[in-house]
Amino acid sequence: MALASGVRFAPRALLRPWALLRGTTLGRTEPAAGGGGDGARRFGSQRVLVEPDAASGVAVMKLRNPSNALSLELLTELVISLEKLENDKTFRGIILTSDCPRVFCAGLDLTEICGRNPAHCAEYWKAMQELWLRMYLSSLVLVAAINGACPAGGCIIALSCDCRVLADNPKYRIGLNETLLGIIAPFWLKDTYVNTIGHRASEQALQLGSLFPPAEALQVGLVDQVVPEDQVQSTALSEMARWLAVPDHARQLTKNMMRKATADRLLRQRDADTQNFVSFVCRDSIQKSLQAYLEKLRQRKG
Numbered sequence: 308m309a310l311a312s313g314v315r316f317a318p319r320a321l322l323r324p325w326a327l328l329r330g331t332t333l334g335r336t337e338p339a340a341g342g343g344g345d346g347a348r349r350f351g352s353q354r355v356l357v358e359p360d361a362a363s364g365v366a367v368m369k370l371r372n373p374s375n376a377l378s379l380e381l382l383t384e385l386v387i388s389l390e391k392l393e394n395d396k397t398f399r400g401i402i403l404t405s406d407c408p409r410v411f412c413a414g415l416d417l418t419e420i421c422g423r424n425p426a427h428c429a430e431y432w433k434a435m436q437e438l439w440l441r442m443y444l445s446s447l448v449l450v451a452a453i454n455g456a457c458p459a460g461g462c463i464i465a466l467s468c469d470c471r472v473l474a475d476n477p478k479y480r481i482g483l484n485e486t487l488l489g490i491i492a493p494f495w496l497k498d499t500y501v502n503t504i505g506h507r508a509s510e511q512a513l514q515l516g517s518l519f520p521p522a523e524a525l526q527v528g529l530v531d532q533v534v535p536e537d538q539v540q541s542t543a544l545s546e547m548a549r550w551l552a553v554p555d556h557a558r559q560l561t562k563n564m565m566r567k568a569t570a571d572r573l574l575r576q577r578d579a580d581t582q583n584f585v586s587f588v589c590r591d592s593i594q595k596s597l598q599a600y601l602e603k604l605r606q607r608k609g
């Protein structure tokens with residue numbers, strides 16, 4: 308972590324050369340609609356589309372998985388896209404949004420932990436930890452433009468950003484609803500919640516598994532702005548400008564000062580956290596609940 312320079316403090320050594328890029332098209336670049344020079348070239352993969360604007364130093368990163376459930380592939384592609392932008396000094400900020408109607412991110416992809424062996428569950432959870440660590444400690448400004456439902460793992464992604472703009476639609480609820488699914492948010496999610504909305508509000512919201520509609524999310528401090536749906540992107544850009552008005556080194560070191568202890572706590576206990584997760588989700592009772600829940604989701608669709 309090159310803390311002294313104040314430029315890059317995301318822990319590079321965290322990234323493992325996962326051999327799981329099956330079926331991805333990472334690194335492919337294509338001209339953006341309307342053509343243009345280098346500043347308009349977008350790149351991406353099956354599940355993440357990146358639209359970089361070199362002139363402003365801001366890239367828009369769009370999730371485009373079904374329901375944006377956090378599959379292993381999506382987690383990996385997000386980490387790689389993030390790293391690519393962090394390594395390119397042209398970029399100072401990312402707006403993270405969804406290309407999927409009505410859903411920002413459906414949280415953990417439950418098919419990754421339902422009926423899978425412990426080794427797969429462990430690989431999956433490590434990838435989840437990795438993305439959170441990368442995002443939470445990113446040297447870039449991350450603004451979440453939340454244009455859809457944002458439960459559980461979706462909320463974690465949003466919380467790891469520096470700022471959140473939520474579309475004013477009562478169906479777009481946000482929060483950590485794990486308890487209602489019979490699961491428990493691990494300590495680092497709890498810590499992130501507490502860092503964002505404070506201890507008492509987190510205690511209540513975590514125990515009750517609250518999913519907040521926009522006005523309540525704003526009131527509790529879970530999001531920074533609630534705006535009409537067609538203004539989410541423009542508001543995210545205005546927020547970005549506000550954050551980018553601050554000198555990078557001062558903002559980055561301050562961000563690190565605020566977040567490092569929380570991230571370090573996970574880094575110290577990463578293996579134990581993985582073991583807890585695996586032994587928990589591999590229990591018969593949890594597997595049965597997961598199966599029933601997935602079935603309910605599929606039936607609800609019809």
Ligand SMILES: CCCCCCCCCCCCC/C=C/C(=O)SCCNC(=O)CCNC(=O)[C@H](O)C(C)(C)COP(=O)(O)OP(=O)(O)OC[C@H]1O[C@@H](n2cnc3c(N)ncnc32)[C@H](O)[C@@H]1OP(=O)(O)O
Pocket residue numbers: 373374376408409410412413414415416417418456458459460461485488490491492493496583584587588601604605607608
């Ligand atoms: C002391 C011990 C300590 C132990 C520590 C261990 C802790 C272990 C637990 C760890 C907890 C980690 C924290 C994170 C948890 C999670 O994220 S759990 C996932 C929570 N997410 C949800 O509950 C969301 C479920 N989905 C929905 O509510 C809706 O789908 C939606 C997001 C609101 C979108 O609605 P709509 O647009 O109407 O789409 P649908 O038709 O409902 O869905 C489309 C298809 O997508 C599938 N799908 C949806 N969500 C998921 C998902 N999360 N995983 C997998 N698949 C999902 C859905 O089934 C549909 O599929 P098809 O029918 O095949 O199209």
